[in-house]
Every structure is written in C-alpha cells, then in structure tokens.
Amino acid sequence: MEERILMAHGSGGKLSHELITQCFASKLDNQWLSRMDDAAVIDCAGGQLAFTTDSYVVTPLFFPGGDIGKLAVCGTVNDLAVSGAVPQYLSLSFILEEGLLIADLERVIDSIQRTAAEANVAIVTGDTKVVPHGKADGIFINTSGIGRVLPDIKVSGSNVRAGDAIIISGNVGDHGMTIMAQREGLRFDGDLASDCAPLNALIADMLDVCPQMHCMRDPTRGGVATTLNEIAAQSGVGMLIGDDTIPVRPSVRALCDMLGLDPLYVANEGKLLAFAPADAAESLLGVMHASKYGRDAAVIGTVTADNPGQVVLRTKLGTSRILAMLAGDILPRIC
Amino acid sequence: MQPAVNDFRNSELALALVQKIKQRTHAKAHLMEFCGSHTAAILKYGLRQLLPRDVEMLSGPGCPVCVTDQQDIDRAIALAQTPGIIMCTFGDMLKVPGTYASLQQARAEGCDVRTVYSTLDALEIARQNTDKPVVFLGVGFETTAPTIAASIALAKSQQLRNYSVFSLAKLCPPVMKALLDGGEIKIDGIICPGHVSAIIGSHPYEFIVRDYGIACVVAGFEPVDILMAVDMLLAQMENGRPQVEIAYGRSVSPEGNKRAQELLSEVFEPQAARWRGVGTVGGSGYKICDAYKAFDAERLFEIKTGPAKEPAGCRCGDVLRGIINPPECPLFGRICLPERPTGPCMVSGEGACASYYLFGETISAVE
Numbered sequence: 001m002e003e004r005i006l007m008a009h010g011s012g013g014k015l016s017h018e019l020i021t022q023c024f025a026s027k028l029d030n031q032w033l034s035r036m037d038d039a040a041v042i043d044c045a046g047g048q049l050a051f052t053t054d055s056y057v058v059t060p061l062f063f064p065g066g067d068i069g070k071l072a073v074c075g076t077v078n079d080l081a082v083s084g085a086v087p088q089y090l091s092l093s094f095i096l097e098e099g100l101l102i103a104d105l106e107r108v109i110d111s112i113q114r115t116a117a118e119a120n121v122a123i124v125t126g127d128t129k130v131v132p133h134g135k136a137d138g139i140f141i142n143t144s145g146i147g148r149v150l151p152d153i154k155v156s157g158s159n160v161r162a163g164d165a166i167i168i169s170g171n172v173g174d175h176g177m178t179i180m181a182q183r184e185g186l187r188f189d190g191d192l193a194s195d196c197a198p199l200n201a202l203i204a205d206m207l208d209v210c211p212q213m214h215c216m217r218d219p220t221r222g223g224v225a226t227t228l229n230e231i232a233a234q235s236g237v238g239m240l241i242g243d244d245t246i247p248v249r250p251s252v253r254a255l256c257d258m259l260g261l262d263p264l265y266v267a268n269e270g271k272l273l274a275f276a277p278a279d280a281a282e283s284l285l286g287v288m289h290a291s292k293y294g295r296d297a298a299v300i301g302t303v304t305a306d307n308p309g310q311v312v313l314r315t316k317l318g319t320s321r322i323l324a325m326l327a328g329d330i331l332p333r334i335c
Numbered sequence: 336m337q338p339a340v341n342d343f344r345n346s347e348l349a350l351a352l353v354q355k356i357k358q359r360t361h362a363k364a365h366l367m368e369f370c371g372s373h374t375a376a377i378l379k380y381g382l383r384q385l386l387p388r389d390v391e392m393l394s395g396p397g398c399p400v401c402v403t404d405q406q407d408i409d410r411a412i413a414l415a416q417t418p419g420i421i422m423c424t425f426g427d428m429l430k431v432p433g434t435y436a437s438l439q440q441a442r443a444e445g446c447d448v449r450t451v452y453s454t455l456d457a458l459e460i461a462r463q464n465t466d467k468p469v470v471f472l473g474v475g476f477e478t479t480a481p482t483i484a485a486s487i488a489l490a491k492s493q494q495l496r497n498y499s500v501f502s503l504a505k506l507c508p509p510v511m512k513a514l515l516d517g518g519e520i521k522i523d524g525i526i527c528p529g530h531v532s533a534i535i536g537s538h539p540y541e542f543i544v545r546d547y548g549i550a551c552v553v554a555g556f557e558p559v560d561i562l563m564a565v566d567m568l569l570a571q572m573e574n575g576r577p578q579v580e581i582a583y584g585r586s587v588s589p590e591g592n593k594r595a596q597e598l599l600s601e602v603f604e605p606q607a608a609r610w611r612g613v614g615t616v617g618g619s620g621y622k623i624c625d626a627y628k629a630f631d632a633e634r635l636f637e638i639k640t641g642p643a644k645e646p647a648g649c650r651c652g653d654v655l656r657g658i659i660n661p662p663e664c665p666l667f668g669r670i671c672l673p674e675r676p677t678g679p680c681m682v683s684g685e686g687a688c689a690s691y692y693l694f695g696e697t698i699s700a701v702e
Contacts, residue, residue, distance in 0.1 A: 319381025327673030
C-alpha cells in the first residue's frame with residue numbers, strides 16, 4: 001500500500017479496489033458491507049430496504065446532457081434500482097466553496113428538482129457546509145438514498161451464472177468523453193452529450209418481464225470493462241464479450257480514436273449492464289428498446305464457466321484477448 | 336474521418352491480407368514494430384494469432400516514456416520538488432518510478448504537478464500564474480516535439496518569461512541506427528513509426544535499407560494498416576529488394592511536414608541523449624538552442640539528484656532493445672503490474688509490458 005493517497009486511488013480501477021478492501025473493508029467489515037454491491041440490502045419489518053450513498057465532485061459543474069445535481073440524483077437512484085429496489089427517499093449534502101455564484105447553485109437545485117420528479121423520489125433531508133475559497137471545487141454533493149426492495153427479486157454481483165446473457169442498455173462512453181472534451185476545451189462537432197439519466201423506470205420494466213434477473217450494475221467509473229471484471233470476480237465466472245456487439249456512438253468512437261482511448265474504460269452515468277438467463281434476453285431487449293433510456297440496448301456477450309474471474313474479448317477478426325480491469329486513470333497517448 | 340478509419344478496421348480486408356501473407360513463400364521473418372502504439376494495436380486486435388508462425392513480431396523502443404533514462408526521470412522529479420515550481424506533464428509520466436520517488440508521489444507530498452493534454456494547456460497555466468515558474472516536462476518523439484517547439488516560440492513572442500521546458504524529447508532514426516549497430520537481434524524488416532513519420536517523412540529511414548539491407552514500411556495503427564505493412568515487408572524480402580515504402584499514405588508523405596520540421600530546427604538542435612536500455616546515442620535528443628535558452632529549464636534551474644539506479648530485477652532495457660518479450664521478465668505480472676509498475680514499460684499505454692499485460696492472449700484464444 002502507498003504511503004499517501006494518489007489520484008489513481010479514486011479512478012475506480014484496481015487501486016480503488018485495493019484501497020476499499022485494505023483500508024475500509026478490513027476494519028469495518030460486516031455482512032452488508034462484505035457483499036460489495038452498489039447498495040446494502042437490510043431486512044426490516046415487512047420486507048427489505050436498499051440503502052446507498054455516493055459523492056459527486058465533477059468538473060465542470062455544467063456539461064452537455066447534465067450537471068452535478070442531475071448526476072447526484074441519477075447516481076443514487078441508479079444504485080438503488082440496480083439493487084432491485086424502488087428508489088424512494090434521498091438525502092442531499094452540499095459542500096460549497098466560498099465565492100460560488102448563487103445563480104449557479106440555483107441552477108443545480110432546479111436540475112435536482114426536475115430529475116427527482118422524473119425519478120419519482122423525494123429529497124427528504126439535507127445539509128450545507130461552506131469552505132474557504134480553494135478548499136473545494138465549486139460544489140461537492142453527497143447523497144444517500146433508500147428504497148424498498150421488490151419482493152422475490154434477488155440481484156447481486158455474486159449471483160451471475162454460466163450461460164447468462166450480458167446486456168448493455170445503450171451506447172457506451174458518452175458521459176466520460178463529454179466531460180473530457182469539456183474539461184480539456186476540445187472543440188468537437190457532433191452529438192456528444194452525457195448519458196446521465198435515472199434508470200429506475202427502465203429497470204422496473206425489465207424486472208417485470210424478467211423477475212429471475214441475476215445481476216444489474218451501472219458501469220460508471222472504470223467503464224464497462226471494469227464493471228465486467230468486478231462481477232466476473234464476485235461471481236467466480238468467466239465472460240466472453242463480442243467487440244463488434246458493443247454499441248458506441250460514432251462521435252465517441254472518433255474522439256476516443258483521436259486521444260488513443262478505449263470506450264470500454266470510459267465512464268457512463270445512464271447505462272446498465274444486466275446479467276439474465278439467456279432465454280429471457282429477447283423479452284428484456286423488447287422492453288428496453290421501448291424505453292427512451294434503452295433504445296440502443298444490445299446483448300454483448302455470455303457468461304462462461306471457463307476462465308473464472310476473467311473477461312475475454314473476441315475481436316471482429318475472430319481473435320481473442322483479455323479485457324482487463326482499469327489500472328489507473330485513462331490517459332491519451334502521446335506518441 | 337470516421338468512414339476512413341472504419342475501412343482500416345474492416346475485417347474482410349484484414350482477413351484477405353492474412354490469406355495473402357500466408358501464401359507468401361518466405362523463410363522465417365523477424366519483424367520489429369518500432370512504435371509502442373503498434374505493439375498495442377497488434378495485441379489489442381490479436382493480430383499475432385492470425386499471422387503464420389514463421390512471422391515473428393518484436394516490439395521496439397518506440398515509447399517515449401519508456402525510453403526516458405532513469406537519471407532523467409530523477410532529474411524531472413527533482414525539478415518538480417523545487418519549491419515554487421509548477422511542473423506540467425503528460426499523464427503517463429506521473430507513475431514512472433524514479434530511483435527515489437515518482438511524480439505522482441511528489442504530487443501527493445505537496446508538489447505542484449499538473450497533468451496537461453498539450454503544451455497549450457501548459458502555456459495557459461503559465462499565463463495564469465505569472466508569479467511562478469511553470470516548467471513543461473518535454474517527453475516525446477518527433478510527433479510531440481513540434482508542439483513543444485511551438486510552445487517555446489509562442490512563449491518567446493508573447494514574452495511569457497515564467498514558461499520553460501525541460502526537454503527530454505528524442506529523435507527516432509538515430510536510435511534505430513544504434514539498435515542495428517548493436518547487432519544483438521536479428522531484424523529482417525521494420526514497421527516504421529506512423530505518427531513520427533507524419534512529421535519527418537520516410538526519407539530518414541533510407542539509411543536502414545542502404546547500410547543494413549533491411550526492409551522498411553511506414554504503417555498506421557489499424558489492423559488493415561499493420562497487416563498491409565507486414566505483407567509489404569514480406570514481399571520486399573521475397574523479391575530481395577528492400578526499400579522504404581509507405582503503407583500509411585493518408586497521413587505520411589516521403590518529405591513529411593515541412594512546417595513542423597522548420598519549427599523543430601528553429602528551436603532545437605540535435606544533441607546526444609540517454610536512452611533507457613540503449614545508453615547515450617549521438618544526435619538523438621532535442622536540445623533547446625541558444626536563441627531560446629531563456630526557455631530551457633536545464634539552464635534556468637540547478638537540478639541536483641542522488642545517483643540513479645534502475646529498479647532491481649527490472650528488464651525494461653532488454654524489452655526496449657527487443658532482446659526479450661515482456662512475459663520473459665521475471666517481474667512481469669507478478670511484482671510489476673500496471674497499478675504498481677516497477678519499470679516504465681508497464682506504465683505507459685505505449686509500453687510493451689503494459690500492452691502484453693492488458694491485452695494478454697488467453698489460453699482459449701490460442702485454440
């Protein structure tokens with residue numbers, strides 16, 4: 001373990017995992033935390049509750065397709081929904097930097113209000129702190145959320161079985177490349193916008209037609225490649241992914257090519273990966289294609305008993321290679 | 336732009352080229368892909384699985400981060416640790432372990448190290464912090480060197496006096512000569528760098544054909560580009576007439592980019608430079624010339640370091656010279672991993688070790 005925290009500890013890749021297991025899980029471990037799912041599922045009178053928390057530190061605060069407020073609501077709603085819960089109540093905690101424009105804060109709050117209305121969740125408690133100029137970056141937001149777990153739904157990163165179909169709900173890499181283009185001032189024509197969206201309505205439709213769903217997860221930091229690896233390790237299964245089956249928007253592909261990046265490692269904020277019995281794939285795609293957040297959904301591979309813990313990518317040329325977990329930050333090539 | 340790239344990823348075209356390559360009557364062919372980006376593409380698309388067994392692909396030293404000498408890494412870190420300095424660098428350099436620390440450790444300990452995507456970002460940081468010296472860590476080949484030169488010329492014309500460059504930029508043809516003179520490995524053909532050649536053209540490789548009788552083809556980075564280059568190299572070997580050819584005509588001309596070349600000779604002069612694994616190679620480094628000495632961090636700051644020592648057991652030097660393939664290094668994938676690299680070839684996306692590790696061929700893939 002390093003002596004100090006490095007930026008790579010926050011990238012969602014291997015160092016993030018090591019930090020979580022070695023620093024947090026080793027000291028705070030219990031039956032809920034050890035599942036390492038997006039939300040904890042807690043027994044309570046009359047059923048189960050899902051409980052989750054997340055923090056948002058995006059720069060810039062506003063970007064095509066969203067802003068930090070929309071991101072905060074969607075992120076927590078999605079973490080609850082992929083855990084098989086109906087998201088109901090959210091908390092919001094703000095850390096504001098001295099000098100922030102009140103108008104910007106109001107824009108963020110308006111966006112939170114609109115997104116919460118769409119996702120049908122209530123913001124029921126909150127907190128505000130202000131720190132001196134330079135001690136934060138405009139706005140940091142922490143959210144928590146709870147939701148009722150749907151009866152008879154058992155989804156978890158450790159439930160995936162050999163033979164399952166792997167489904168992605170749409171084009172990958174939109175959010176990460178939008179932020180990168182904004183942050184680096186890359187002027188780029190095209191339809192580049194964050195995919196940031198609440199997925200709970202889509203997920204409810206999916207669970208309706210496939211209550212035997214094994215696992216769902218939103219591939220945020222670290223991208224699709226990292227999420228697939230996490231689940232392969234958690235469930236002790238292998239995965240075979242078809243490179244040409246993964247939907248990528250041409251503008252995202254072009255920008256990735258320009259910078260030497262792989263869209264499979266780029267963050268998404270309105271996508272989910274679903275692992276379901278293969279015979280349910282067709283009906284799942286049916287309801288997904290009917291939703292505005294699942295229009296481009298596709299089966300991208302299958303779960304295998306071979307190569308447990310490994311994700312194998314089959315290229316268009318018929319060759320195969322490992323699709324590894326993200327190791328550090330994603331970086332443009334320099335040569 | 337997009338349809339063109341897709342053409343070069345077309346699997347029918349690629350597989351047709353593979354058939355063509357298989358039909359050629361060649362003896363064992365030892366081909367070196369100079370560029371780390373070529374190694375990455377070959378592994379990413381699994382091209383080695385398609386090529387006949389007697390076509391051997393060796394990765395070369397074409398990764399700017401990897402070839403940066405340990406002592407130069409240490410000096411860059413020492414410069415970043417100089418109080419008051421803002422160091423700007425491409426992201427890949429952050430994780431390279433020096434003898435005593437890495438830039439990311441220096442940053443975690445409070446040094447002002449900023450990741451930039453281009454020299455223009457570094458100039459902007461200099462404009463916003465006129466009270467502090469802003470040093471750009473100039474690592475790269477002929478591809479990035481013109482943008483470094485442009486930033487120096489711009490800083491001079493705009494009288495941006497707090498901007499300077501620590502130039503570790505390098506030229507490729509001299510190190511190719513050094514490798515061939517070393518005679519440690521057998522090379523029949525070279526896939527010459529794509530982006531580098533967009534700047535310098537293909538003429539600078541002619542000495543390789545003339546003096547060593549080795550086939551040369553400049554290639555792009557898509558599967559069809561690389562397979563086309565392999566086929567052209569084998570054809571040259573077959574007919575016994577090595578020459579310099581271009582399989583990347585959409586980006587490279589024999590003369591290269593004149594304007595970029597002029598900028599390079601305006602700001603830099605070639606000087607001996609240290610390469611990891613290879614040692615000092617005459618005329619292989621871009622040194623900032625006297626007319627721009629006010630922007631040369633080496634002349635502006637006193638850089639003191641302890642003795643440089645490469646990490647114990649690390650065989651990056653042998654990987655860079657093509658003596659071994661990355662998995663033959665005893666540290667590979669055991670101690671040396673992308674998240675905690677021992678040597679620079681495991682750090683950079685263009686490093687051979689990182690490519691072999693990340694795009695590893697699986698057992699089921701070789702069925």
